[in-house]
Amino acid sequence: GGVVNTEFDEYYNFALKIAREGGKVAQTALKQTEKPTFVEKTCSSDVVTKTDVEVEKLLFDRIRKMYPAHSLIGEESVDTSETACKLTGNPTWIIDPIDGTSNFVHGFPFVAISIGLWIDKKPAIGIIYNLILDQMYSACRGKGATLNGEKIHVSGQTDLNKAFIMCEWGSQRVIEWATSNRDNMFSLATAPNQCHGLRSLGSSALNICMVASGCADAYYETGLHCWDMAAGILIIEESGGVCMDIEGGELDLMSRRLLCCSTPVLAKEIVKKTKPLSLKRDDEN
Ligand code: IPD
Ligand code: CA
Ligand code: CA
Ligand code: CA
8 A cells, every 4th residue: 555655765875865865885995096995704705894894884874764663684793693694574674785796806897886675575675785896776666676767577588499598606615505506507508408608706795686677588596595585586577577486486585595597497497407505594604
C-alpha cells in the first residue's frame, strides 16, 4: 500500500545519500599518492584497509542516528559485540563497506559500497555504488532497477553456449571452496556447449550488477557472504532476473551460495553443469 511505498522511498533516498558519502571517503583515500596499505585477515589474499573500517563506521553512524531501532550487519564489525550475522524480521541494514578490497588496494576500478535493507526477511532496498567509475546501481522493491538513474534489464539470454558468465575464486581461497569454484568454472568453460566467456571482477556485488544490466548473463559463487549479495539480490530481481541457490532451490541469504541469472532456463543449464558444495552456515574463520 501507499504507506509502505512512502516508507521505502525514504529509506531509498537515505541509502543513496549515505552510499555517496561513503564513496567520498574511499575516493579521497584513492587520491593519495601511496597505494592503500592493508593488513591480512585470514590469509594473504584476504585483506582489509583502514578505509573499509572507516566507511563501515560512517554508514553505521548515519543509520544508527536515523533509524535507531533497525538492526545492522557489516563485514568489518560482524561477530563483535555490536553486530552478529543474524537475519531477523526487523529492518536490517546489511553492509559491505568496500566490496573488492583487493581491487581497491591495486587500483583496479571495480570497487563498490554495497548497502542492502531487508525487512521481514525480504529485500526492500539495494544500492551498489562503484565509487571509482561513479556508477550507482540501485533498486527499491517494486520499482525496477537503475544505473545512474536509467532503467536496467537483464539480457534475457537462455542459451548456455551464448552466455557470458561471471564467477570468482573467493577472496579467502579456503581450499574446498576454491576447488569447488574452480571445478565449476572448468565444467562451464569446457562443456560441449561451452559458454561465450567466463569473467571475474573481484567484486561479488559488481558481478551481480553486470548480470542485472545485461552485459553478463549469469554469476555463480560458493563461499560469498550475506553482505556480498544482500543489495544485489534485489537489483537482479528488479531488473527481471532470478536469484537462487546453486542447486536451483530457493535462495538462502545466509547460505553462502548464490546463482543469479538472466533467465530460469539458463539457470537450469548451469545447475546441471555444476557441482554443489555444502558449507557450514557459520563463518568458518
Ligand atoms: C570479496 C569479493 C570477491 C568474492 C569474495 C568476497 P571483499 O569481498 O566480493 O569478489 O569472490 O567472495 O569475499 O572481501 O572484497 O569485500
Ligand atoms: Ca573482505
Ligand atoms: Ca565483499
Ligand atoms: Ca568488503
